[in-house]
Amino acid sequence: MKTHVTLTQNRANLITSRMIQHLIFGLFMIATLTFNSLSAQTQTSSNTEINVKGMVSDEYGPLTGVNIALKGSNVGAITDSDGTFIFPQALKPNDVLIFSYLGYETRRVKIKADTNFINLQLVSEAIDIVGALASDKPYKSKRSF
Amino acid sequence: MKTLGLLLSFLFAFQAHAQVSDFNHIDFKKADSMALVYKGAGLKNLPELSHNLTSNLETDVERFRAIYKWVCTNVSNDYGLYLKNKKKREKFENDSLKLDAWNESFKKKLFSKLRKRKKTICSGYAYLVSELSRLANINCRMVNGFGRTSSTAIDNFNAPNHSWNAVKLNDKWYLSDPTWASGIVHPNNYGFKFNYNNGLFLTNPEFFVLTHYPIEPKWMLLEGDLPSFQSFLENPILYGNAYKHLTIHQTPNKLNNTIQKNETITFKYELLEPIDLNKISFIIDNGFKTITAKPSSIILDELSLTLEYQFDNTGYYDTHFLIGDDLIVSYTFKVEN
Numbered sequence: 164m165k166t167h168v169t170l171t172q173n174r175a176n177l178i179t180s181r182m183i184q185h186l187i188f189g190l191f192m193i194a195t196l197t198f199n200s201l202s203a204q205t206q207t208s209s210n211t212e213i214n215v216k217g218m219v220s221d222e223y224g225p226l227t228g229v230n231i232a233l234k235g236s237n238v239g240a241i242t243d244s245d246g247t248f249i250f251p252q253a254l255k256p257n258d259v260l261i262f263s264y265l266g267y268e269t270r271r272v273k274i275k276a277d278t279n280f281i282n283l284q285l286v287s288e289a290i291d292i293v294g295a296l297a298s299d300k301p302y303k304s305k306r307s308f
Numbered sequence: 309m310k311t312l313g314l315l316l317s318f319l320f321a322f323q324a325h326a327q328v329s330d331f332n333h334i335d336f337k338k339a340d341s342m343a344l345v346y347k348g349a350g351l352k353n354l355p356e357l358s359h360n361l362t363s364n365l366e367t368d369v370e371r372f373r374a375i376y377k378w379v380c381t382n383v384s385n386d387y388g389l390y391l392k393n394k395k396k397r398e399k400f401e402n403d404s405l406k407l408d409a410w411n412e413s414f415k416k417k418l419f420s421k422l423r424k425r426k427k428t429i430c431s432g433y434a435y436l437v438s439e440l441s442r443l444a445n446i447n448c449r450m451v452n453g454f455g456r457t458s459s460t461a462i463d464n465f466n467a468p469n470h471s472w473n474a475v476k477l478n479d480k481w482y483l484s485d486p487t488w489a490s491g492i493v494h495p496n497n498y499g500f501k502f503n504y505n506n507g508l509f510l511t512n513p514e515f516f517v518l519t520h521y522p523i524e525p526k527w528m529l530l531e532g533d534l535p536s537f538q539s540f541l542e543n544p545i546l547y548g549n550a551y552k553h554l555t556i557h558q559t560p561n562k563l564n565n566t567i568q569k570n571e572t573i574t575f576k577y578e579l580l581e582p583i584d585l586n587k588i589s590f591i592i593d594n595g596f597k598t599i600t601a602k603p604s605s606i607i608l609d610e611l612s613l614t615l616e617y618q619f620d621n622t623g624y625y626d627t628h629f630l631i632g633d634d635l636i637v638s639y640t641f642k643v644e645n
Contacts, residue, residue: 228423232359237359241353261443265354265423265436269443287415299492300458301591301626301628301635302638304624304626
C-alpha cells in the first residue's frame with residue numbers, strides 16, 4: 164500500500180516536472196523571440212551597434228599589448244600604453260571577446276546589449292618555472308676505484 | 309527540431325567513427341606546412357597566431373600538431389636563463405617564501421623574454437603549447453615533474469625540474485615534450501641548436517615515463533603497477549635521440565649493472581622504423597681509453613632489435629649505444645671475475 168502511494172506520487176511528480184519543463188521551454192522560446200525582435204527593433208530603429216571600449220590591467224596597473232580577439236574571427240585589438248583599447252568592429256550581443264596576454268590567464272567576456280566599456284583585471288598564471296634541457300652530452304659515471 | 313537533432317548526432321557519430329584513433333594514418337604534412345607558413349610570426353598576438361595555425365585544419369590532432377610544431381621550431385631555449393633559475397631554485401629550496409618571490413619575479417622576466425625574443429626554458433614551451441591549444445579549443449595542459457637527462461643530477465633530484473604537455477584528443481590523453489623536441493644545447497658552448505625531434509610527439513607513455521616522472525602519478529597515463537620514483541632514478545640514461553629511433557626500451561633496465569667476465573649482456577629495443585644494421589655501435593669507456601665496438605650478435609625480428617655483448621676483462625665500463633652518430637642510451641657495467 165505504501166509502495167503504491169509512493170509510485171503515484173512519483174508519477175505525479177514526473178508529470179509536474181515534465182509540465183514545468185515544457186513551460187520553461189515555452190517561456191524561453193517566447194523570451195528569445197521577444198528579445199530577438201526587441202534587439203532587432205532597437206538596431207533597425209536607432210541603427211546602433213555595440214561599440215566596445217575598455218581597459219585591461221593587472222594587480223599593479225594597466226597592461227600594454229594585451230590582445231583582444233573576437234571569437235571565431237580574425238578581428239582584434241591591442242591595448243595601448245595606458246591599458247585601453249577600442250574594438251575596431253561593432254559587436255552583437257552574445258559575441259565573445261577573448262583577452263589574452265602571455266603569462267596571464269586568458270579571459271573570455273560575453274558581450275551584452277548594454278556592454279560599452281569593459282574593465283578587466285587579468286590574473287597572472289600560477290606556474291612554477293623549471294627547465295631541464297635535452298642534452299647530447301654523453302653520460303660520465305663517477306667512478307670510485 | 310528533434311529530427312534535426314537526430315540527424316546532427318548521426319553526422320557526429322559518423323565523423324567520430326571516421327576519425328582514426330591511431331594517428332599513424334593521419335598525414336601531418338598539411339599541419340606541418342601551416343607551422344612553416346607562420347615561421348617567424350611573433351608572440352604578441354596569441355589568439356591570432358592560434359587561429360592562423362589551426363583554422364584551415366580539419367581535426368584536433370592536426371590542429372595540435374600545427375601548434376606544437378610551430379612552438380618547437382620557433383622558440384629557442386635560453387641556457388643562461390635556465391642556469392640562473394636553477395641556481396636560485398636550489399638556493400631557496402628550503403625557503404618557500406623566497407622561492408615563491410623568486411618564481412614570481414622570474415616569471416615576469418621569462419614571459420617578457422618569450423614575448424619579445426621568443427626565448428624561454430621548458431615551462432615556457434609547455435605553457436605556450438597549452439595556451440595556443442586552449443585558444444583553439446583543444447584540451448591541453450602542462451605537466452610538471454622530473455626530467456632525466458645525462459646532465460641532470462642522476463641519483464639526487466632536489467625538486468621538479470621539467471614541464472611537458474598532456475593533450476586530450478578524441479577523448480584520450482597523450483603526452484608530448486616540446487622542449488626536448490625543439491633541439492639541444494651544445495655541450496661545450498651552451499648555444500641552442502634547433503633540431504626537431506619527432507619522437508616526442510604523442511609518445512608511447514610506457515617509454516616516455518623512463519625519462520619523465522610527473523609529480524601527479526596520473527599523468528604517467530599508465531594502468532596497473534606504476535613505476536616507483538626509486539626505479540625511475542635507476543633507469544638507464546636515455547637521450548632525446550632515443551625517441552627518434554625507438555618506441556620502447558626493454559633491457560638492460562638499469563643504469564648501473566654488475567656482471568661477470570664473459571657473461572653475455574642482452575640489449576633489447578623496439579625500433580620506430582627499420583635501420584641499417586651497420587650503423588649500430590657501442591662506445592665503451594673504461595676510464596682510461598675509449599673504444600668503438602660492434603655487438604657480438606645482432607638480431608632484427610621485424611622491428612624488435614636484440615644485441616649481445618661480452619666484456620673480456622674486468623673493469624668499470626661506461627657503455628653507450630649509438631645508431632649512426634646518434635647517442636641513444638648509456639649504461640655502466642662493473643665487470644667482475
